[in-house]
Amino acid sequence: MKTAIIGGGASGMMCAALLLEKGADVTVFEKTGRCGRKLSITGKGRCNLTNNCSKDEFFSSVASNPRFLYSSYSLFSSADTMEFFERRGVPLKTERGNRVFPVSDNARDVTDALFRDVRKTVRYEEVLSVKKTDGACFEIKTTLKTYLFDSAVIATGGLSYPLTGSTGDGYRFARSNGLSVTPTRGSLVPLASPSPDCARMTGLSLKNVALTIFDGNKKVYSDFGEMLFTHFGISGPMVLSASAVIGDPKGGNYTASIDLKPALDEKELDARLLRDFSQNINRDFGNSLGGLLPSKMTGVFTDRTGIPGNKKIHSVTRAERERIIGLLKNFTVPVSGFRPVSEAIVTRGGVSVSEINPKTMEARNVPGLYFIGEVLDVDAFTGGFNLQIAFSTAAACARALSGD
Numbered sequence: 001m002k003t004a005i006i007g008g009g010a011s012g013m014m015c016a017a018l019l020l021e022k023g024a025d026v027t028v029f030e031k032t033g034r035c036g037r038k039l040s041i042t043g044k045g046r047c048n049l050t051n052n053c054s055k056d057e058f059f060s061s062v063a064s065n066p067r068f069l070y071s072s073y074s075l076f077s078s079a080d081t082m083e084f085f086e087r088r089g090v091p092l093k094t095e096r097g098n099r100v101f102p103v104s105d106n107a108r109d110v111t112d113a114l115f116r117d118v119r120k121t122v123r124y125e126e127v128l129s130v131k132k133t134d135g136a137c138f139e140i141k142t143t144l145k146t147y148l149f150d151s152a153v154i155a156t157g158g159l160s161y162p163l164t165g166s167t168g169d170g171y172r173f174a175r176s177n178g179l180s181v182t183p184t185r186g187s188l189v190p191l192a193s194p195s196p197d198c199a200r201m202t203g204l205s206l207k208n209v210a211l212t213i214f215d216g217n218k219k220v221y222s223d224f225g226e227m228l229f230t231h232f233g234i235s236g237p238m239v240l241s242a243s244a245v246i247g248d249p250k251g252g253n254y255t256a257s258i259d260l261k262p263a264l265d266e267k268e269l270d271a272r273l274l275r276d277f278s279q280n281i282n283r284d285f286g287n288s289l290g291g292l293l294p295s296k297m298t299g300v301f302t303d304r305t306g307i308p309g310n311k312k313i314h315s316v317t318r319a320e321r322e323r324i325i326g327l328l329k330n331f332t333v334p335v336s337g338f339r340p341v342s343e344a345i346v347t348r349g350g351v352s353v354s355e356i357n358p359k360t361m362e363a364r365n366v367p368g369l370y371f372i373g374e375v376l377d378v379d380a381f382t383g384g385f386n387l388q389i390a391f392s393t394a395a396a397c398a399r400a401l402s403g404d
């Protein structure tokens with residue numbers, strides 16, 4: 001049995017490593033000059049490779065088609081992922097939210113551990129087509145030549161961060177073999193805003209704020225933590241998580257409301273303001289918010305209050321103070337859409353899971369053709385769950401192929 005694995009990313013390398021443990025004949029095709037490019041930048045370069053959580057928590061963290069993963073996760077769970085890497089000399093640690101990282105905080109250690117196992121099987125060639133022949137083999141045409149294999153595993157990833165090699169080729173291979181692909185978009189993706197205020201605050205990171213996203217008057221997301229302004233809108237951990245649960249803001253009426261002082265109610269904030277103001281009564285209003293707000297925000301904030309920046313603090317009225325407090329508790333940013341999938345952490349949509357056997361990852365109507373990892377229509381929230389999906393689906397495929 002000769003197996004071709006198309007894609008030397010997280011899922012492709014894991015599948016190859018597990019097959020090689022069983023002595024299988026494997027060739028990995030990788031179109032960029034290096035395996036695991038995306039894996040090496042995961043978790044801000046630290047690689048949050050899995051989540052040390054219970055089975056139930058794992059499935060509740062999968063946003064699309066969690067049931068499809070029941071068999072593969074039972075076969076290869078987060079505990080198996082941890083055991084796999086620790087056995088290969090990558091000590092791991094568990095951080096807040098059960099997120100698992102290498103002790104070294106270096107994603108390259110995770111990539112290298114996989115790559116060491118599979119290095120000799122890799123051909124750095126771009127696969128152009130995958131076609132089943134009459135003789136039940138797969139004809140794999142690359143930029144260099146045409147090969148025949150008994151089985152083909154598509155591990156080409158999705159559409160996010162295309163510079164890492166994931167440019168959606170697997171969807172083409174699926175369609176050309178008669179499989180359907182559900183529409184794709186980015187998930188864990190920044191949100192676009194038409195407000196020029198975002199660009200004015202580019203790079204500003206807010207910590208310990210509460211974010212609520214409304215669709216009209218309906219609250220569709222709420223959390224407490226960290227977020228970021230960018231030149232095109234908002235991003236950061238809470239915003240990325242929000243993108244996985246809200247509907248498409250395009251054409252809707254979405255607003256992000258930021259509570260900049262969630263620990264204080266209006267009365268407490270007023271007392272705080274009066275205290276700050278009493279120490280600066282002769283200052284200009286525009287220069288008096290430094291104790292309350294980060295400097296990158298004071299210009300936009302002052303403009304939004306409608307209070308002239310050169311107005312002296314001693315003449316700020318009670319009604320104006322109320323406006324300031326209202327803004328501190330409800331600083332709004334209109335949201336006009338998701339940013340493109342190329343900027344997303346993960347792709348939503350992909351090869352339709354109803355056409356894939358969840359125990360083996362084999363296409364139901366094309367024996368010998370397998371799909372693993374992000375190319376499938378499965379995606380999860382942040383926390384190491386997406387890499388775990390890549391590893392679990394790879395393991396299910398490897399077991400099926402090695403006949404265990």
Ligand SMILES: Cc1cc2nc3c(=O)[nH]c(=O)nc-3n(C[C@H](O)[C@H](O)[C@H](O)COP(=O)(O)OP(=O)(O)OC[C@H]3O[C@@H](n4cnc5c(N)ncnc54)[C@H](O)[C@@H]3O)c2cc1C
Nearest residue numbers: 007009010011031042043048127157165373374384386387
């Ligand atoms: C910035 C960023 C940070 C992330 N951080 C985390 C994290 O900390 N934890 C987590 O769980 N998830 C994280 N993810 C998500 C995670 O990286 C992916 O879900 C995972 O890498 C998917 O694995 P994959 O094997 O399916 O695809 P990929 O890892 O994308 O690998 C696909 C491979 O296939 C190759 N390929 C594609 N087409 C062809 C072709 N025609 N011929 C040959 N080769 C081809 C590509 O070059 C690539 O090497 C992050 C993603 C991004 C973008």
